[in-house]
Structures are given as C-alpha cells and as structure tokens.
Amino acid sequence: YADSTMIAQYDTDALLESDLMIAVLDGAVIDVGVASEIGVAYHADMPILGLYTDSRQQGADNPQKLEALQEVAESQFSYVNLYTAGLVKLRGEIVSSSDELLEALKAYLKES
Template sequence: MKKLYYASPIFSEMEYTYNDFLVKKIREEYPELTVYSPQEQGEINDKESYADSIAIAKYDTEALLSSDIMIAVLDGVTIDAGVASEIGVAYQAGIPIIGLFTDSRQQGATNKQKLEALQSTAESQFAYVNLYTVGLIKMNGQVYNTSKEMIQAIQSYL
C-alpha cells in the first residue's frame, strides 16, 4: 500500500478544521492510500501533552521518509516553518511533492492596474511565496492552486 505524508500548519482551529476536511477528501478519493497527518499523531502533537523537539523531529521524519508522496500546504502569511523543513527532507529523499497554494491574490495576473501597481513601493496586489521552497517542490513535483486539482494530481504519482 502506498503512503502519503500530509504537511500543513497545525496550530489554529482553522488549520485543524481545513486539514481534517482535506485529509478526509484524500482518503475518500484514494482509499488505497495510507495518509499520515501529523496533527492526528496525539503522541507527539497533542499540544496539552509534552513531546520535545527531538521526539517530534524523529517521529514525523520517520513517517515522511517511509512515504511515497507528500502533500505540502503552502498557504499562510509565509510557508509554515515545519512544512518548509518537511519539503526539504522530502526533496533530499527524492519523494515527489505536491504543493497546494490557494491564495486568492494570485488571481488577476493580467490585470493592467495590478501590474502597474507593482511599480509603487508596497503596492503589490499579489501574494508572495518563498521561491526557493517552491523551487524544491517543482524540481520533484508540482504546485496547484485548488484542492480539487491537487487531489486529482495525486493519481499521477500512484
């Protein structure tokens, strides 16, 4: 059975709810996949309990390195530091990475006013995502801007 590692921020109710939703959809679409979601690992990620940095790093890295594919949610003000680290581990291990970047500010890339605004300091109408981290994904995968496209793309890695 193939394994998928789901990397996403896990620190707010919004993130937990979205992750639950997306992981459920992936499991429904691909019942043959074993999906590892760090937020479901109470032993290390129950925030009312205690796990030190080494335990967390070992536990999640072992799960990631035993996976066949990785999903990386890139949404947020910046890419979550843990997700960026997981992307680096997956890239180095040769594990295909599917990125998800749904920021709505990507829309309107041909809008003349938005493009002209780029010439004014602090007037970018577009979202920024770290290009080094995105480059690691694109060298061994692809970035999608909707969860529907991302879920469909999993099939090409199975």
C-alpha cells in the same frame, strides 16, 4: 510530552516512511515546519505535490495590479518563497485548487 528533538525525529521518520508528500502552502508565508518537511522530502527524492490556493495569485494579467507593483509596498500578489517552491517543483508540482490536487494525485497513482 515531546521535546524538539523528539518531535523532529518522529516527524522525519514518519515523513520518510511516506511515498508522497502533499504540502499545503497557503498562509502569509509557507509554514516553517512544512518548509522543513519539504526539504527532507526533496533530499529523500520523494515526490511532492503543493497546494497553493491563495486568491492573491490571480489577476496576473490585470493592468491595475501590475501597475501597483511600481509603487513601494503596493504588491497585490502573495509572496511565496522561491527556494521552497522550487524544491516542490523539482520533485513534483504546485496546483491551485483541490480539484487540481485530486487530478495530480490520480496521475501520481497511475505512475506508481
């Protein structure tokens, strides 16, 4: 058994022992626990790599998708909380595939 304070303390301690955070950002919204961990990692000045593979992000140059933005409730694009995404980008980058994540991880390992 672990209550909320025990979970928060254990998770925070484990995160702060890490050298790098890899955050999966997929889903209808970024998982609130992951968003909290991103905030902790940002505050600790820890590098962060975000993986965001939602296929709705594609098609930014598709005229039909862009036209749909003019109608209420017709966005064909996924939503990402800009504050949380900004924290990731201020400490690292967001990539859109596992191959890109591996390349970013290799680059991080070369630098450290």
